[in-house]
Amino acid sequence: MSQTVDRALSILPLLAQGPADLGQVADRLGVHKSTALRLLRTLHEHGLVYRQQDQRYRLGARLFALAQEAVENLDIREIAHPHLAALNERIGHTIHLAVYEEGEVLYIDKVESRYPVRMYSRIGKPVAITVAAVAKLLLADLPEPERRALAGKLDYPPYTPRSTPNAAAFLKELATVREQGWATDLGGHEESINCVGAPIRGADGRVVAAMSVSAPNVVVTAEELLSLLPQVRRTADTISREYSGTSPNKDSA
Amino acid sequence: MSQTVDRALSILPLLAQGPADLGQVADRLGVHKSTALRLLRTLHEHGLVYRQQDQRYRLGARLFALAQEAVENLDIREIAHPHLAALNERIGHTIHLAVYEEGEVLYIDKVESRYPVRMYSRIGKPVAITVAAVAKLLLADLPEPERRALAGKLDYPPYTPRSTPNAAAFLKELATVREQGWATDLGGHEESINCVGAPIRGADGRVVAAMSVSAPNVVVTAEELLSLLPQVRRTADTISREYSGTSPNKDSA
DNA sequence: CGAAGCGTTGCGAAGGGTGCAACAGTCATT
DNA sequence: AATGACTGTTGCACCCTTCGCAACGCTTCG
Incomplete structure (x- = not known):
């Protein structure tokens, strides 16, 4: 303009x-x-x-500074982090937190097993939007026309034989995800990596973020990972309540 | 304008x-x-x-994408990374790579022990410019008036009792660093962390980047860390040669 | 020594940006 | 329910700001 x-x-x-x-x-x-x-x-x-x-x-360099400050000002991230860290303490695997923004899915936090260090390593990188569990959760909640339009515009790279092949399959998967309220990525991005994720909702019920637990299947089988689902959902629900419940006033002076 | x-x-x-x-x-x-x-x-x-x-x-979100792409296009970083990783293989400690840009010192790569993962976690964050070994190396090479002007403008936060206290002490330290061609940070930022670093030079002899090895003194004493200095300098020199030696043509089509 | 390439500057012209005022919503108050 | 205050939004006329041009200084080639 x-x-x-x-x-x-x-x-x-x-x-x-x-x-x-x-x-x-x-x-x-x-x-x-x-x-x-x-x-x-x-x-x-x-x-x-x-x-x-x-x-x-x-x-x-200022670009880095801006990106850094921006990510620190996301209040979902701030609220979620201690819960993600706590969950990580118990189950040990890698945990991601992601948001959706204008056609892109973006990791905004990550807790690595035994390294409770915030890694922004993947921030800004194109997330495997067609297969990642967090992406499914975030896209499943979009208004129908937007979801359909986006699915049509996406590429469906065959990372592995289990990757989502096309828009039709993707939309079907999203419907399932919306139905059941959780999502998985079973070797869809990397053959040996499985993920299971749950949505974080705002006061209006809309999905504002998504979290997932990832682990290589040499450590835990897909079934064992799925058995963690209740814990993941419980954590996500806790974060949802805290995020939507009390007013998180962040007014500056 | x-x-x-x-x-x-x-x-x-x-x-x-x-x-x-x-x-x-x-x-x-x-x-x-x-x-x-x-x-x-x-x-x-x-x-x-x-x-x-x-x-x-x-x-x-595009801000993250830009910052990410920007850091991936720094050719020093690209050239240096394998050497940093190789050094990390041998000595195991955390290794940083940093550059100077318009009054700021910026980490552009980091190799963590046993996790050969690129972490941009500190990118954009204000580096402890008055105490970090890499900062000393980069500032020591600035033209005298610029160095003096910058030193005068800086704050000197007393992170620890061993932190650089003021501009005079800093300039003296920088003179030493320029003289000897390497730098340390012995508990100047965090009481228990020591660093030792060396400069990476371009074809004209100017310092274009700096690298350092960091380790907590519960793992290795300061003396033991200093004993690694020859390896650090050798790695830095190797990177310098490769960076300035052959023409690293990055012409795109 | 001349030519060609680069970044830089000052200038007049006109295109684009600016602020104003009025409109359309939402929320709280009465 | 109606009023007011508050937000974000739009169309418009004026004039400032930006634009492309041409010329300059500079380095790097042939």
């Missing part, structure tokens, strides 16, 4: 592919060099773009 | 502090609501800003 800002922001994904010099940026934006220069300068002043010694531009 | 873009980008750090509604954004920008609305819309279309259910705006 704002041409100048639109052009400036278009530079970011362009630079995400790798450093580029002024001419390249101007070309790919379809604007004059002087225009590109001014946009890049503004981005530079805000730290979103960095100029390396060969004068080429690449994405800047 | 570009007013519109400047205003739009100013919204990002503002939202990093927490969600805000249209009026708040307009006020803090000093512009009319309608203007703020159009800027936010443009940011929204690019995924940098997300509108939550209560209509308030917060930072969006």
Whole structure:
């Protein structure tokens, strides 16, 4: 809606592919060099773009800072974390927390067995949206037209023989998930990894996040993992209650 | 230099502090609501800003994606990683890789003992620039006036009794580091953690990155850690040679 | 030494952004 | 139920800001 800002922001994904010099940026934006220069300068002043010694531009450090601060301000994450850590204490496996946002599913927290360290390692990476248990939970709750439209637009990469093959199968799976209130990924992403997940709901009943427990089948069989489902659901429900129950006022001064 | 873009980008750090509604954004920008609305819309279309259910705006998911892609495109990181992993195989401790950018020191890779997983957990977080071994290495190589100016502007938080107390002590430490070509952090950040690091240099001899090995002193004493210095320096030198030696052409098609 | 490539600057023109005012919802109050 | 206050939204006219151009300085080639 704002041409100048639109052009400036278009530079970011362009630079995400790798450093580029002024001419390249101007070309790919379809604007004059002087225009590109001014946009890049503004981005530079805000730290979103960095100029390396060969004068080429690449994405800047402030971007990390912003992403970091952003993830820390997600209140679901803040509320959920202690519960995820507690569950991890008991069962030991890797636990993920994820949210849905505009066509993408995004890990926002992860608790690794015996390492209670927050890892953002997968943040921003394209989640295997067609097979991940958390993705199924989040998409299953979308309004029907949106869900259908999204399913149609997705690719269905055959990670393994057990991956979701196409939109029809995916929609059917989502219906099942919505019905039963939990989801699995049994070797759909990596042959030897199984997951089981449950939804976290807000006060209005909508799914605001999803959590899952993952484990390689050399450690526990799929059946053993499924036997943890009650604990997973209980944790998810606890988080749901806390999230929707008391008003989590985060008003700043 | 570009007013519109400047205003739009100013919204990002503002939202990093927490969600805000249209009026708040307009006020803090000093512009009319309608203007703020159009800027936010443009940011929204690019995924940098997300509108939550209560209509308030917060930072969006694309930000994570950009930060992620950016860090993957740092060629120093790409070249260094296998060497860091190899060193980690031998000595087992945590290894960091960091760069300097416009007044900030930034971790861009980390190899954890027995977990050869890339963790970006600390990316974007303010590094303890006055005490970290990698920070000393990077700042020690700055041109004198810049180094002096930066040292004067920094805060010197007393994390521990062994933390760098003030600018004078810091500059003296940096001189030592530049002299000897390596750096340590002996309990300056956390009482029980020691680090030893070495610089990675480009073809022109300038320090382009720094690496360090960290270990708690319950595992190895400071002396034992220092005994690893030759290995650390050898690894750093190997990376330096590879980085500056052959032309690492990363031209895309 | 000249040519070609890059980034940079100042300028006039016009396109786009700005603020205003009015509208449409929602919520709380009376 | 009606009123008011509050939000987010829209259309519009004015004028500021941005745009592309052309020329410049600079380095790097041939």
